[in-house]
Amino acid sequence: MVIGLVVLGGAFVQRNLAQKAAEASLPKGCNARAFGEIGGPLSLVNQDNVAVTEKSFQGKPALIYFGFTSCPDICPLSLQTMTQALDVAKAVPGSKSEAIQPILISLDPERDTPAVLKAYVASAGFPASLQGLTGTNEQIAAAAKAFKVGYRKSVPEGAKPEDYVIDHTSIFYLMDSKGKLATFFSSDPDPKDMGICIAAISKQGL
Template structure:
């Protein structure tokens, strides 16, 4: 009789213990364990391009401070000038604290966007914005490493470019952090970017 009662208790007890173990496993798998180092990302990488001033710029030149990367082209009718204006406003809001910050504007249209064209175009924006161009092969390589969509679209008077409009946030070691929202108030966006210094 005692054995029957133990047997009847054993099954619910065993079921309870298995449930506790499974719940523990589920909780552990859902917990976001913060790492000291960000997870290595496959976005970004080495590049060698030319600035609007004719200087050679590589990813190594940007180490030591966070930077933003935006891909576009000088014949862009709306998205690119709007984004560059927002980037300029962020840098203005950052003031002297933002002297180390850099924003890269990388062309997806190397046929038309020579360093001279980029210099003229970017003269309307903050001087901390670096325009980068290069050979079609060099541009294709950075477009691929940042996983950017860019495609030439024929028009009645030539062509335009479809392209990714995301702004990439890279940390001080040149590693991809996330997309960066420039649509916020400039002081809010500046404070966010400065927090990565």
Template structure:
């Protein structure tokens, strides 16, 4: 077989393979059973359901306002990522709602949540509710949360999973956001899966 005849065929096959890989990949969490309906209370004391966010991408994070390090760091990253998107792609940013759901409803009342989420991004929503309601929604999102040992003075920590979910406009999971890598990486991942 003449090698000069084979080379153009091989080159065209490689080119076709490369072009095929340019199609968007399926979102990493597509089809995962994460999320579901909920009824909670926002930072302004209003009753909110999952349906109130229909048609919007959602960044969903579970934590608590008394968290000494991880929660405020992750929320600062989400707020900074949203600020980056406000500047680079304001249309996309308007279609995203960052949501902080407490795993410590006993202390995270609406006024406490209002101060907390307001420190990170003006459109961030804080949600609380009864212990049963917040536990149920955490379970639906595959979040572990458990009260730690009492601290001196009566305080306590809450051990919890650390995931930052990007959900689609129907409330289905798309991807985990890399908040540990900073605001730019988080904004890039949002842009990758939200269109």
């Protein structure tokens, strides 16, 4: 038993050292933040009204953003940032960023039908292969909970109830090909720094 514990302890130390060495090789400000509690099961539909789960994306890394199509500024700007960052990442020599699937998960299922999402994800300036996902209120709530995304409906002063907006967490999640979090980028990152970081992490294996 003691020998077994020593072996396991040694393996754990080696893994930690390997992880620290890998992180040390990343650009300044770029961290491999693999929190196991972020991410998880999904049950949604895409812009073509095809049912998808988290297994639909396994085998391929993904860059995920939660937002909504009626968002006046933050969401479209964030998706443009995603485009710019991915373009930067793909241009880095040795990068393996080409395989990354960009994804928008709607937080407004009442208005964001598959048809609405299909038109939206094709907008100029957004990633060419962007997939839009939506579902029922319950399905969206479950996805948001899995990714620790906070959101709530609010009506701007003087607006009609149907002209509500969704206040929400603005984070980009880079998931590896096994559906595990590789890192995340908080609101309004510099697209160049984000792209260089994505490229560096992709070289280590996504």
